[in-house]
Amino acid sequence: MKIEIWSDVMCPFCYIGKRNLEAALAQFSDRKNIEVEWKSFQLDPSIPEVPLHHENIYQFVAARKGISYEQSVEMHQQVVRMAKDAGLEYHFDKALVTNSLKAHRLIQMAKTKGLGGKAEERLFYAYFTDGKDLSDDAVLTELGNDIGLTNGDVKEALTNTVFQHKVEADGAEAYRLGAKGVPFFVIDSKYAIAGAWSGTEMLKVLQTAYAEWKKDNSGMLQVTQGVTCTPGNECTH
Structure with a gap:
């Protein structure tokens, strides 16, 4: 059964939602039958690569929301506490x-290499915990190397327009599905979870969706793989 997750790596609730899903899956006995796919959703594509208040997220949010600096700090501290409950350490000051x-x-x-989940985790940690500059190509190269991408892979990601098209296509798909923001989870193309629900709540939805998925797929042929040959004389051992 497939779970699709739309997120933005600079969304604090997306990282929390990731941890809560992992907590749910840890309690799910059939988790080996779950496939997770991460999808892109830019919360604000209009933000400049290096915007005003680049080094002060409190001032940036205060200016965007029309609130005081002190209110912005307090708002972020509430999120820090939520993150801590999920086992995460946020440093908004960095x-x-x-x-x-x-x-x-x-x-x-990274998704083309089967490393989508690792990329999400590394980038989330880099932004919220380490305070890395995700607009810096050298930093992105380092982070890509950390998960198994080559320098060439990272360069292609940042220069080949096909990857920007994939980002845009994911965002368009989310809007078609009715997403108003992220995180946005779609389970088996039937159930949607909007927001960072608790692990317990996510587990309930997961169990309901899986029971239906299992019923719908109960007649599928179960194959035990042995030595085979395929068209084109490609043989496996």
């Missing part, structure tokens, strides 16, 4: 505001 397109392009490249 978080560097930037446009997230480059990070999404890197994730799209």
Whole structure:
């Protein structure tokens, strides 16, 4: 059964939602039958690569929301507490505001290598915990290397327009499905979870969806793989 997740690596609730899903899956006995696919969703594509208040997320959010600096700090501390409950450590005092397109392009490249989940985790940690600048190509190269991408892979991610098209296509798909924001989880193309629900709540939806999925797929042929040959004389041992 497939779970699709739309997120932005600079969305604090997306990282929390990731941890809560992992907590749900840890309690799910049939988790080996679950496939997770990460999808891109830029919360604000209009943000400049290095915007005003780049090095002060409190001032950036205060200016965007029309609130005081003190209110912005308090609002972020509430999120820090939520993150801590999920086992995460947020350092908003170090978080560097930037446009997230480059990070999404890197994730799209990682997905072609089967490394989408690793890319999400590394980028989330880099932004919220380490305060890395995700607009810096050298930083993205380092992070890509950390998950198994080559320098060439990262360069292609940042220069080949196909990866930007993939980011845009994911966002368009989310809007077609009715997503108003992220995180946005779609389970078996039937159930949607909008927001960072608790692990317990996510587990309930997961169990309901899986029971239906299992019933619908109960007649599928179960194959035990042995030595075979395929068209084109490709043989496996």
